[in-house]
Amino acid sequence: DTGVSQDPRHKITKRGQNVTFRCDPISEHNRLYWYRQTLGQGPEFLTYFQNEAQLEKSRLLSDRFSAERPKGSFSTLEIQRTEQGDSAMYLCASSLEWREIGELFFGEGSRLTVL
Amino acid sequence: AQKITQTQPGMFVQEKEAVTLDCTYDTSDPSYGLFWYKQPSSGEMIFLIYQGSYDQQNATEGRYSLNFQKARKSANLVISASQLGDSAMYFCAMREDTFLSGYSTLTFGKGTMLLVSP
Numbered sequence: 001d002t003g004v005s006q007d008p009r010h011k012i013t014k015r016g017q018n019v020t021f022r023c024d025p026i027s028e029h030n031r032l033y034w035y036r037q038t039l040g041q042g043p044e045f046l047t048y049f050q051n052e053a054q055l056e057k058s059r060l061l062s063d064r065f066s067a068e069r070p071k072g073s074f075s076t077l078e079i080q081r082t083e084q085g086d087s088a089m090y091l092c093a094s095s096l097e098w099r100e101i102g103e104l105f106f107g108e109g110s111r112l113t114v115l
Numbered sequence: 116a117q118k119i120t121q122t123q124p125g126m127f128v129q130e131k132e133a134v135t136l137d138c139t140y141d142t143s144d145p146s147y148g149l150f151w152y153k154q155p156s157s158g159e160m161i162f163l164i165y166q167g168s169y170d171q172q173n174a175t176e177g178r179y180s181l182n183f184q185k186a187r188k189s190a191n192l193v194i195s196a197s198q199l200g201d202s203a204m205y206f207c208a209m210r211e212d213t214f215l216s217g218y219s220t221l222t223f224g225k226g227t228m229l230l231v232s233p
Binding site for chain 2: 031033040041042043044045048050055056089091093102103104105106107108109111
């Protein structure tokens with residue numbers, strides 16, 4: 001399977017704990033995106049990487065959110081001191097070249113529940 | 116301001132019938148792209164169809180077609196001959212080509228839940 005994979009698929013944590021999600025994009029894709037999707041809403045853009053460079057992070061929801069893509073391959077999204085409002089699906093997507101149609105290939109998401 | 120509007124929270128259709136899912140958008144950029152994605156209960160967003168702002172013809176992909184009315188800023192998805200497996204959330208999204216920022220991403224609407232009955 002050469003699609004986008006995310007891990008873990010489900011995470012239940014207590015308020016105040018830190019959580020980390022991992023995304024492995026399609027291998028030849030140099031662009032990687034994180035989105036958040038809350039119940040009844042469409043995905044909301046969080047951050048974007050081109051190779052290892054994080055070119056857009058102003059849309060991260062707070063300074064508790066951070067993302068890395070150290071070698072331009074997999075990426076991690078960390079949420080520190082989780083709050084109940086962080087409960088959502090976190091989607092990762094990758095793409096090869098935005099000058100073409102720009103379709104994003106999504107993973108199945110990591111669902112976070114904060115108790 | 117909402118850039119993508121999907122006014123139908125839910126739609127019901129019988130198997131083998133056609134259904135139209137509405138989408139309107141708002142942008143001042145001359146260059147943009149419109150997408151439809153399907154999200155089944157598994158959570159994965161599946162790309163269905165794309166329409167570029169300069170495309171002269173409406174896009175078609177198998178049973179999916181996009182009714183693009185540029186002057187009205189609408190990009191409705193038409194699914195012909197609905198199947199039970201079409202039951203899912205459907206999202207309209209727009210890519211804006213922001214050359215100055217050097218990247219583009221997609222802005223999504225709130226989605227429409229489609230239920231196909233036997």
